[in-house]
Amino acid sequence: MAELKKILYVEDEPDIQMIARVALENVGGFELLVCSSGAEAVEKAANFDPDLFLLDVMMPGMDGPTTLLELRKIPTLEKTPVIFMTAKVQPQEVEFLKSLNVTDVIAKPFDPMGLANNIRDSWSKMN
Numbered sequence: 001m002a003e004l005k006k007i008l009y010v011e012d013e014p015d016i017q018m019i020a021r022v023a024l025e026n027v028g029g030f031e032l033l034v035c036s037s038g039a040e041a042v043e044k045a046a047n048f049d050p051d052l053f054l055l056d057v058m059m060p061g062m063d064g065p066t067t068l069l070e071l072r073k074i075p076t077l078e079k080t081p082v083i084f085m086t087a088k089v090q091p092q093e094v095e096f097l098k099s100l101n102v103t104d105v106i107a108k109p110f111d112p113m114g115l116a117n118n119i120r121d122s123w124s125k126m127n
Helices: 014-027 038-048 064-071 092-096 112-125
Strands: 007-011 029-033 054-057 083-087 103-109
Touching: 007 014, 007 038, 014 029, 014 054, 014 112, 029 038, 038 054, 038 064, 054 112, 064 083, 083 092, 092 103, 103 112
Parallel strands: 007 029, 007 054, 054 083, 083 103
Antiparallel strands: none
């Protein structure tokens, strides 16, 4: 599998966006496209051509699972790996998210200094 460089990150909370941006761009060295909604992600995803989707689960309008379904309709992105981030980490909720054929589920609140490594670890397990 190719090296992980570009991440499409969808998160509706500006404070969490800022923390994740620092964690992933400054600490992790990734190229990040931050979208504030599922609709914005679907609109911008194909042009960005990400290596990975990092999706918040609970968002107004289009939630994470629905966003993923819409992103999968874009032919060039139908196999792009996905990681969900969520505060809802009850076993049945995590099981449901993993049933959507995702790489991993990261619990919120996340450790900003460890986020990039968590994502790299998940990426390496796909090989």
